[in-house]
Amino acid sequence: MNRKISVFILLILLASSFKYRAKTVEADASPVLSKVTKVSASELSSPGDFDAVVNKMQEANRQFSQGNPQLFKLLWSHSEDVTIFDGSSNQQLTGWELVEPRLDLVSEQMQGDNNSYTFAKIASKAGPDMGYLVQTEHYKINSNVIDLRVTTLFRKENGVWKIIHRQADDLGGNRIVKN
Template sequence: MNRKISVFILLILLASSFKYRSKAVESKSEPSPVKKSMISLKEKADKEFEVVVNKMQEANREFFQGKPEALKALWSHGDDVTIFGGFGGIEEKGWKSVEPRLDWASKKMPAGSTYTFENVSSHAGADVAYLLQAEHYIPTNGKGIDLRVTILFRKEADGWKMIHRHADNMVVKEK
């Protein structure tokens, strides 16, 4: 009799274990409504970020044609924005300092300069994103400038805005 009760209990445990496992497999294959909304928010953030990065690339082309307005519109205008520019000099903090630096840098390249870039890595979270890329500027005089660039973005009421840009000359890797 004791053995029959033990076997019965073992069968109940196995059956409940099987039921739990099948529910776990179901939940892995189909996200819960909360997870679905989180996934859709992430996809939306990624798409919005992709759009602003594309706008920034086009604005960079204009920037080095002496037209900084489109790029400046993509910046946050807060006191906490910073820029460590690719032309050297001091770091700028706050929009009141960053804006004139952008105007100055835009005038550095002669008209007709070309701009290309290579995306190294990027990621968009809920309210902060980053972009790492190599940028290549070829002025009309032919002496190119290659930069390593890190750009941070923040999600603000009116969309993704740049809050930091750090660019420095690309150095050839020593062997």
């Protein structure tokens, strides 16, 4: 009988301990929540700025598919930490000195009449200094069709959105660009 009473008292102490911990966590969380909700609008990135650079990138992709990489290259950061992961050629390039020649090569190989570019945006989001875009891209290059799933990462540099990473996976197995 004494053992049952001891177990019962132990359970009551345990239950009251959990109740006390829950109240303590609640009390500690309130100041944190009030700090989170008081973020000023100036600390957030303007969605319009990010949307504008994404629209400019779409135009740059169209020009790129016509053999003109200049606008697309202007949108890139020229730093040492930019990367391209190209699924169709199985290449991973790091640094502007490697990325730029790859962009030139791919755009050069895309030159042709009646090339087209369309896209379908899947998701995008921008924070104060970083943003991402996930989309499918559809190219028609010299009668060849290329369908890609692309993830692009952006970073603000001196108040301007720049591309810092692009990963493209070929959805159709078509390969127009030579290594």
